Amino acid sequence: MSYTYEYPRPALTVDCVVFGLDDEDLKVLLIRRGVEPFAGRWALPGGFVRMDESLDGAARRELEEEAGIRPGHLEQLYTFGAPGRDPRGRVVTVAYFALVKLSDHVLHAATDAREAAWFPVWRAPKLAFDHADVLAMALRRLKGKVRYQPIGFELLPPKFTLTQLQRLYEVILERELDKRNFRKKLLAMDLLEELDEVEQDVSHRAARLYRFDHRKYKQLEKTGFNFEL
Amino acid sequence: MSYTYEYPRPALTVDCVVFGLDDEDLKVLLIRRGVEPFAGRWALPGGFVRMDESLDGAARRELEEEAGIRPGHLEQLYTFGAPGRDPRGRVVTVAYFALVKLSDHVLHAATDAREAAWFPVWRAPKLAFDHADVLAMALRRLKGKVRYQPIGFELLPPKFTLTQLQRLYEVILERELDKRNFRKKLLAMDLLEELDEVEQDVSHRAARLYRFDHRKYKQLEKTGFNFEL
DNA sequence: CCAAAAGTGTTTCACTTACACCCATGA
DNA sequence: TCATGGGTGTAAGTGAAACACTTTTGG
Numbered sequence: 003m004s005y006t007y008e009y010p011r012p013a014l015t016v017d018c019v020v021f022g023l024d025d026e027d028l029k030v031l032l033i034r035r036g037v038e039p040f041a042g043r044w045a046l047p048g049g050f051v052r053m054d055e056s057l058d059g060a061a062r063r064e065l066e067e068e069a070g071i072r073p074g075h076l077e078q079l080y081t082f083g084a085p086g087r088d089p090r091g092r093v094v095t096v097a098y099f100a101l102v103k104l105s106d107h108v109l110h111a112a113t114d115a116r117e118a119a120w121f122p123v124w125r126a127p128k129l130a131f132d133h134a135d136v137l138a139m140a141l142r143r144l145k146g147k148v149r150y151q152p153i154g155f156e157l158l159p160p161k162f163t164l165t166q167l168q169r170l171y172e173v174i175l176e177r178e179l180d181k182r183n184f185r186k187k188l189l190a191m192d193l194l195e196e197l198d199e200v201e202q203d204v205s206h207r208a209a210r211l212y213r214f215d216h217r218k219y220k221q222l223e224k225t226g227f228n229f230e231l
Numbered sequence: 232m233s234y235t236y237e238y239p240r241p242a243l244t245v246d247c248v249v250f251g252l253d254d255e256d257l258k259v260l261l262i263r264r265g266v267e268p269f270a271g272r273w274a275l276p277g278g279f280v281r282m283d284e285s286l287d288g289a290a291r292r293e294l295e296e297e298a299g300i301r302p303g304h305l306e307q308l309y310t311f312g313a314p315g316r317d318p319r320g321r322v323v324t325v326a327y328f329a330l331v332k333l334s335d336h337v338l339h340a341a342t343d344a345r346e347a348a349w350f351p352v353w354r355a356p357k358l359a360f361d362h363a364d365v366l367a368m369a370l371r372r373l374k375g376k377v378r379y380q381p382i383g384f385e386l387l388p389p390k391f392t393l394t395q396l397q398r399l400y401e402v403i404l405e406r407e408l409d410k411r412n413f414r415k416k417l418l419a420m421d422l423l424e425e426l427d428e429v430e431q432d433v434s435h436r437a438a439r440l441y442r443f444d445h446r447k448y449k450q451l452e453k454t455g456f457n458f459e460l
Numbered sequence: 461c462c463a464a465a466a467g468t469g470t471t472t473c474a475c476t477t478a479c480a481c482c483c484a485t486g487a
Numbered sequence: 488t489c490a491t492g493g494g495t496g497t498a499a500g501t502g503a504a505a506c507a508c509t510t511t512t513g514g
Contacts, residue, residue, distance in 0.1 A: 164492090206492045207493050210494090434513050
């Protein structure tokens with residue numbers, strides 16, 4: 003059936019939804035397009051998949067090239083291939099979903115002459131192509147996954163306070179959580195290493211810092227343990 | 232940036248993992264390959280995506296063409312694109328995951344001159360390409376999803392007994408469930424319509440038949456109800 | 461009357477939820 | 488000393504899990 007190779011082929015791209023978190027908001031990384039179609043519009047970082055690289059590899063390369071970002075968590079999200087999604091012709095895109103520690107990634111002005119910026123996810127500008135759909139799906143995935151996999155930590159600095167962690171969940175899940183119950187539950191999991199340090203430069207009692215214990219999590223995972231909210 | 236279109240493009244296919252359930256086993260639909268590579272080997276049904284059809288559309292078309300199947304549930308699973316996965320060259324495949332009522336799909340011998348058959352998922356033959364990985368991922372997805380979405384019903388006939396339903400979950404989740412707790416929980420959800428009929432032709436007390444109430448589920452979904460196990 | 465599966469309730473235990481006050485710190 | 492967030496425990500309610508016998512039917 004090698005004649006099948008003579009079929010015309012769609013173009014193949016990857017696009018990445020990269021989330022970050024700061025004191026104000028959950029943020030998403032966008033790039034301003036320089037060329038048609040959608041010149042001037044904001045869009046997800048992404049680009050064409052090369053013949054010799056994996057899909058994950060393409061996603062990582064594009065993030066590095068377009069924004070100098072190496073995400074702490076990267077996973078495939080969904081593949082979008084509706085025939086009309088790119089006005090230039092048939093382009094199928096494999097969308098990825100990534101989390102970064104914003105503190106590590108202050109954008110040092112547009113790596114490859116493009117404009118890159120973080121936008122609050124709930125107030126993103128109008129996006130190019132079907133990227134609004136991609137973003138929406140990524141948010142749904144984040145909201146779902148954060149509850150049963152400890153990926154949220156990839157949005158925080160290595161050392162964080164329980165209040166920061168709680169705020170992370172509140173922002174992502176879009177609801178308030180009870181402080182005492184939250185702390186009880188998380189500490190009971192025994193996945194947070196309690197440090198002998200406190201946050202600095204606050205004008206009130208300084209909170210204790212914790213670190214997520216990846217090693218312990220991997221152990222527990224094997225024994226059938228399930229992280230849950 | 233339309234020069235990018237001159238990049239060489241990977242070929243794009245879809246492959247489908249179709250599950251069915253009978254009295255013995257959870258089954259997966261396989262097609263025997265007629266040509267190289269992997270001639271004679273069993274593989275997932277699938278084929279090339281046409282320029283004018285959606286990815287879902289391609290999956291449905293291939294299932295129809297290769298096995299005469301119209302699945303009750305079809306969803307995108309994952310996109311596999313490791314550079315070496317097809318010996319002929321770069322082929323990226325969008326994998327789908329489908330459920331059918333086996334009773335509706337007794338295979339009427341190979342629609343397009345190919346051999347198609349149902350295999351027990353835990354005893355599938357050696358598969359072509361990376362299809363074993365695809366199957367493994369589909370199983371993981373099924374196992375996960377069946378617990379929080381009522382898709383299992385797509386594997387059963389429209390009218391079924393609670394015992395059949397329980398067996399379905401036991402087979403998929405690979406563990407035994409307590410009969411009383413199972414019935415209590417499911418009936419409490421109020422999603423099963425109790426019919427005035429019983430199963431036929433059994434040599435013991437006949438069990439009552441139930442029907443899944445899709446309509447009611449859609450209602451409840453809106454009100455924030457969550458199906459769970 | 462025997463075999464086979466259908467059908468049915470209660471208790472225990474664990475976890476979730478709701479809820480309010482004192483403490484430590486820096487300004 | 489005041490403002491700000493940090494940190495803590497208990498009681499009530501809800502849901503999960505464990506568990507065994509009687510009923511119905513056909514052979």
